[in-house]
Amino acid sequence: MNVAWRLGLLLALALAPVGCAHQKGDRASGYAPSSPVGVAVPASDAPLEKPPVAAARADPAAADLSLEEEFDLLDTPMVSVSDPLAPWNRAMFQFNDKLYFWLLKPVSQGYRAVVPGLARSGIENFFNNLRTPIRFVSNVLQLKGREATIELGKFMINSTWGVLGFGNLFASNEETTIPDTDLGLMLAHHGVGSGPYVVWPILGPYTLRDTVGWIGGLALDPVTYFNSTAVSLGSRSFYMINYYSFRIGDYEGIKDASIDPYLATRDAYLQYRAEKAKE
């Protein structure tokens, strides 16, 4: 559901040994009971001392010509961007930004304060387990037999021995750690281009292809079939709050580091999905 944001959230951590969100599944249960999360303790002030500037670099003029050729550095080719909906997207980005700061973040913080980490990681495991059909079908449609088998096996074991999926018995099992997939990636696998970039309210960044994948995923997501729409929506919101209770500070980090948060998020999302599609 919120692949969206999470992805977006990446960036800031850029230089950081404190990265971002969103490996689901396997790693989800390794919760180490520890301190309250990075509820942004106001970091201290004072500008950094000015770094010594470029003087040392051999010949800045020479660098002009062959910036990349010089050391052939940028390993990641730039992702191409199609953003015909930019005005709408920017407005939705703003909306989501406010939604996060005014609602999602305070609620997640409060929730985090009262619900023990063990319960929250169990809940994350539960929802991840519930979404197995999406990953399973996506793997099958990509003819990834091994991955599909692993998804199915984990689902059966976690749903039973893991008590309805609250426990993840594969959390620290390297052999069964496989990349998450979804229908958007399945489409990419079959050569469907990503199409224009779209920011949806609440859901966050998507491309057209990934939106189609997301809608398809709804049909495979048991949460959709909960006995009423209200219960489904409630569950999704609950999952979202639980999810963010582990990731408060990620979005702030990105925003803080970026010069234009909209552009930064867009590129981070597109790079992330392009990379996932290669897996």
Add this chain to the structure above:
Amino acid sequence: MLRKAGGAVATRFILAILIMVLAARQASAQEIKPIDALRGPLDSALAILQDPRYRSGSEREAQKERLWEIIRKVFDFEGITMLAVGQNWKLFSPEQKKVFTDVFTTRLGNSYLNKIQGSFNNERVEFLSQEVLSASKARVKTKIIREVDSIPVDYSVRPIDGAWRIYDVVIEGVSLVANYRSQFNDILSKDSPDVLIERVRSQNKAQEKEKK
């Protein structure tokens, strides 16, 4: 005549020494493995973050200083700036290059330090492997272990003056340099370098104010 010959010998001698010095520098970069070049600084940064001495708010500034000392040595901020701007770098005058490197480094340093100081939650860094791609390029793969997830972080490094230094960070497939370049390309397609410099500078100021 003699003098001239003597001059030539001296020149050659100096050249030979220069070459030796350069070669030695080159060699020392190769002797230390990239993964070890990062392990040391990252470990000491984590130690500083965990050090109870810096728990109290009043010590944060001191902690920040010490972290910055480490970070500036490992990251090649000039290289990062140049690469992040990319082809548009030629639009910058030497003065603008200097100023922009300056403000952008401040931004990177501040947002990084605020992030790790503000929300350090006993994350662990696991060093996975290194790939030496060529004499001038290597990649160090790490993983940050968090509460419920882990994030792959790869550092691209190259030797500068005998030490491996970071010129890009790739987090879950997202390159920091490419991400900034996409922002700068967009901004510079409409505005001049001066506008970009001013924008980064004023954001820096606002951030510093906000933290106070």
